[in-house]
Amino acid sequence: MKHVKNILSFMLMLMFSLTVFAGNVKLDLNAIYGATSFHTQGAMEFAKLVEKYSNGSVKIIVHPGGSLGFKGPELLKAVKDAQVPMSDILMGVVAGSEHVFGISSLPRLVSNFKEARALYEDCKPLYEKAALKWNQKFLYAAPWPPSGLVTKKEIKSVADLKGLKTRTYDKNGAKFLRELGGSPVSMPWGEVYSSLRTGVIDSVLTSTESAKNGKFWEVLKYFTNIYYAFPLNMVTINLDYWKSLSKDQQKAILKAAKEIEEKQWKNSEERYFSAAEILKKHGMVINDPTPELVKAMDKAAKKIIEEFMKKAKGKERKVLEKYVK
Template sequence: MKRKLFLAMMAVGLLCWTASSVMAKTTWNANSVWPPNNHQTIGLEEFAAKVKQMTGGELEINVSSGGALGYKGPELLKVVRDGLVPISDMLISGVAGEDKVFQIVTLPFLAANLDEAKLLNTIARPYFDKAAERFKQKILYIAPWPGAGLWTQKKLTGIADMKGLKVRTYDKNGALVVEAAGGTPYALPFSEVYSSLASGLIDTVLTSTPTAVDAKFWEVLKFYQPLNVTIATDMVTVNLAAFNKLDKKTQQALIDAGKQQEEKMWKDVKALDKEKEGICNKNGIETVPVSDAFMQDLRKITENIRNDWLKDAPADAKAIYSEFMKQVKR
């Protein structure tokens, strides 16, 4: 009888221990507004897999892509701040309405290429960390997009060809460029871009090659002008309260996985750009070489955009700008 009682108590203890072990596991939802095959979503899934492996499964991150959780880009700083999701990917310049320091990433023609874009984001990172902390979150990694060009119905050979274009833009800086060239910017969610092209609401899109593939631009557009108007970046942030609930070992795993993912995505972006452009070309999009005169005209008409931003920029943003210009010797 005593043996049976002992075995029963052991079974109950084992059951309780097993239950507590299962309960110790933390599961988070992660938000991405980008489609499943977009490199930012893929990057977030790779990051989640790293975290699961590095924590021995104690922290599991489930990625919801394509805006499935119902949140849109400009609101994502607040969404993470308020704990509606513990972790989210977001376009940095897309949340610049919340803090102007984030707008520096896509100042038109500030970063001339991906190497300069990486330098700009490296210089900006401590200031971005401060801004994110004000919104009660922590940046885990920053990942690039290829440079944004114009995807059009008609071939553009000079700035005069931009007059009258109806252009979908993804942030304020892009909209200012379109206006300076005589076009009309449209701030549309990515999910509405294809239908807006098909209906004629817009005839042009300012974006990078991965988005062009995501939206199958070859079905509705004909030409691509690789202007590198802006070079955008995304950041993946975590709610600080959620982060602070984790033990130190798990916190460090999140940080380490973020560093690894950031390094990988910057390393891969040039090849990604060529790959996605090739897919578009294969499906009928013609890449139009951009003349030096076209680029010079664009830089000239957008000079006031950069100057006006700098006049009203917060001190942190001015510090980033100054250090960047010093390092690129401009």
């Protein structure tokens, strides 16, 4: 079976190389969130910029909602094996394959956008190196607005979290909530709303932006600003596809990537506040955590970060030591 997959990948690359030789390139970009998502919209704008800067010679087709069939932990391998040329990837979800990609979703490591950007810039060379290891070129990354807890009941203390069935987006989030007495649940984003409706879960660890997109005011009441993390989504391209492009086409893609990265960082901060206002208009209550809850969260976060750092080596560990409080 592996031999057959290798042959198919070779045939796909051969067809692509012939297309590049002809001067026009079409690349599919797998987007794991729906068309209205902040990151999918960024990918769509990125595609427009690439077409513009390449004078129409490179066209990227964005496929929202994981419609190409790739949605989670398998994404690094899917791009590596050229099952899909490009993808938008939530870093924390693939941290099991590459440790360094778990940094942006470490709990309470940074507390604002300025710190999150500084952490990203320090980690970017590590992300680029890790992507190369997985046969792909790292193009850009941008954060979700900070993750909070969206719940049916108000969260004032650790006791309120006990047994709370919370959908989390990666292993760090699951460990964090488990330390606080919660019951983390892993599931695809597309199943979250119906699971809230049916009682499979009763809360979500996510951003104001995602809470807005999911219309969570219909099933939940409170958003607690716990500033859990500023998780990153990255866009990468299979390295064989990348090398098949002309130098001018590569320059066009990198120019577009740099531009959209800057814009998406600004958009993320703006959307944090604008989405919060929309949640309020629909009757949701937005609170800051109590001092008791802050103390408990910091204790849980410290334990998880310490465990993470045991596996960190060299430059990765050096970067983390700069931010560990």
